[in-house]
Amino acid sequence: xxxxxFYSFGYKPDLYHSIATDRLSLxxxxxxxxxxxxxxxxxxxxxxxxxxxxxxxxGFPFAYWLSVRVPPSRRPIFLALILIPFWTNFLVRxxxxxxxxxxxGIFAGVLHFLGLHSTALEVLDTRGAVQLGVVYNYLPLMIxxxxxxxxxxxxxxxxxxxxxxxxRVRTLFKVTIxxxxxxxxxxxxxxxxxxxxxxxxxxxxxxxKGNMAGRMIYDQFLVAQNWALGSAMAVVLILLIAAVxxxxxxxxxxxxxxxxxxxxxxxxxxx
Amino acid sequence: MRDWVRPLLGMWAIAVFLFLFAPIxxxxxxxxxxxxxxxxxxxxxxxxYASFLSNGVVHSAIRTSIYAxxxxxxxxxxFGSLAGIALARRPGKWQxxxxxxxxxxxxxxxxxxxxxxxxxxxxxxxxxxxxTNGLIRLxxxxxxxxxxxxxxxxxxxxxxxxxSLEEAAADLYAPPFRRFxxxxxxxxxPAVLAGLLLSFSLSLDDTIISTFVSVAGSTPWPVYVFSxxxxxxxxxxxxxxxxxxxxxxxxxxxxxxxxHQSESNARDITKTLTGEYGGNSRA
Numbered sequence: 220x221x222x223x224x225f226y227s228f229g230y231k232p233d234l235y236h237s238i239a240t241d242r243l244s245l246x247x248x249x250x251x252x253x254x255x256x257x258x259x260x261x262x263x264x265x266x267x268x269x270x271x272x273x274x275x276x277x278g279f280p281f282a283y284w285l286s287v288r289v290p291p292s293r294r295p296i297f298l299a300l301i302l303i304p305f306w307t308n309f310l311v312r313x314x315x316x317x318x319x320x321x322x323x324g325i326f327a328g329v330l331h332f333l334g335l336h337s338t339a340l341e342v343l344d345t346r347g348a349v350q351l352g353v354v355y356n357y358l359p360l361m362i363x364x365x366x367x368x369x370x371x372x373x374x375x376x377x378x379x380x381x382x383x384x385x386x387r388v389r390t391l392f393k394v395t396i397x398x399x400x401x402x403x404x405x406x407x408x409x410x411x412x413x414x415x416x417x418x419x420x421x422x423x424x425x426x427x428k429g430n431m432a433g434r435m436i437y438d439q440f441l442v443a444q445n446w447a448l449g450s451a452m453a454v455v456l457i458l459l460i461a462a463v464x465x466x467x468x469x470x471x472x473x474x475x476x477x478x479x480x481x482x483x484x485x486x487x488x489x490x
Numbered sequence: 491m492r493d494w495v496r497p498l499l500g501m502w503a504i505a506v507f508l509f510l511f512a513p514i515x516x517x518x519x520x521x522x523x524x525x526x527x528x529x530x531x532x533x534x535x536x537x538x539y540a541s542f543l544s545n546g547v548v549h550s551a552i553r554t555s556i557y558a559x560x561x562x563x564x565x566x567x568x569f570g571s572l573a574g575i576a577l578a579r580r581p582g583k584w585q586x587x588x589x590x591x592x593x594x595x596x597x598x599x600x601x602x603x604x605x606x607x608x609x610x611x612x613x614x615x616x617x618x619x620x621x622t623n624g625l626i627r628l629x630x631x632x633x634x635x636x637x638x639x640x641x642x643x644x645x646x647x648x649x650x651x652x653x654s655l656e657e658a659a660a661d662l663y664a665p666p667f668r669r670f671x672x673x674x675x676x677x678x679x680p681a682v683l684a685g686l687l688l689s690f691s692l693s694l695d696d697t698i699i700s701t702f703v704s705v706a707g708s709t710p711w712p713v714y715v716f717s718x719x720x721x722x723x724x725x726x727x728x729x730x731x732x733x734x735x736x737x738x739x740x741x742x743x744x745x746x747x748x749x750h751q752s753e754s755n756a757r758d759i760t761k762t763l764t765g766e767y768g769g770n771s772r773a
Binding site: 259277280281283284285288297300301303304306307309311312313314315316317318319322355358359385408412413415416417418419422423433436437440441446450453456457462472478 | 495496499500502503506507509510511512513514515516517520580598599600601602605608609691694695696698701702712715716719720724725728731734735738739
């Protein structure tokens, strides 16, 4: 991985070579930070943050349903049903969306039938399609750790909370969510990190408009053959991911301290 | 008052399943498309399956994929098992560093690993032609991630097995290799099998690393599909995917059945041992 760092200070010598490192400079970083590439990085960040949040919002009620409402004997069947799409080729699943979202495809037909949309559907090859695609592709990665965490939770704790007079919402936020937070963190990381580097979904569904950082790196390495710029972009991407993870990690730690402090104050007042 | 949440959650679950299966159903249905382009329906027919059976490029891509998956699964299981045993049984001062390295491998975005591998392959390929062989590149690339996964699986399995069993074998004068073969290996076998299957399917499914490291002539199946996305998608791709989907379905079914049976056995045994029968009825 250090080679990437080293190469990122190099340059592209001529049309037929992909890398030279006899002169080292920060030039590639300047290029990577230039406005067009910068916009793509920001777009990637927006897609990956929105995607992670949507995965959580869709995945949490589902994992809750699976671990609380479904009797244990039937859970393996539903888990297997989650795993089947997960084991189906990533690329092929994404191509499936191309069929569904095609301008005169199935979704367009359904929307037309419902009278919601009459002209040809223009979702394909936009940022919206990429957003949908990444949520779809990474949803199982969110559901599985959430399910494992929720499954380990003793149902007695929720019942105790109810017996002590806490409502449904209060039990969810004060008992369930704090106790499964390791699972939530695992799920968020498992979705966010690979999603940020994904270039397949963007290539299949994004066309020219839905570009993502992963695809930029891919283009620099395998199409433009400019390894120095590609390496610089990869370094920027890693730093960006690390920064986001650290940022939210800090927020979580500070938030937890504030909650604890407030609880202590409440207790002190009550006593 | 309390009953509106339950149907709502159920409906949500159904919606999630529909969402998860919609594109797969689309692929299966469109594999019977007799048109020239995958995305435009042009009457039902089996022409896609026929052309897949006669397309040599597709055959060689699938063959490469299977070879790559077998090779990298064996490499990953071998190294991962040994590393997992070492981590569980002889934790030393290097353990933290080693676990940190494993975690680093697991959290690195795949595209970064892929370009790092490409850079290494090209540099090493200048002096050793070994690294310009497409299949060997795929083996190395695919086994990297799955070795880390297998290591963690084996470690958690070995951590759950009492070392006194191995010590007992040693006390009974079993030499180290025999001890490993007759005591340790049978005990960790479910984890080894799980690791083998997992790394096999990870390799089969991998697109990102394969796209970067593969060389012309040994193109694995996902890379073939990926290049088709950039030119034209033919219904054959859906046909092959449908066949692969059925195979996966079968494999998942078998694994689930085996796991389900062994798990319920294990649960029964634990319950009997801890005298939980008759006592606590809710568990």
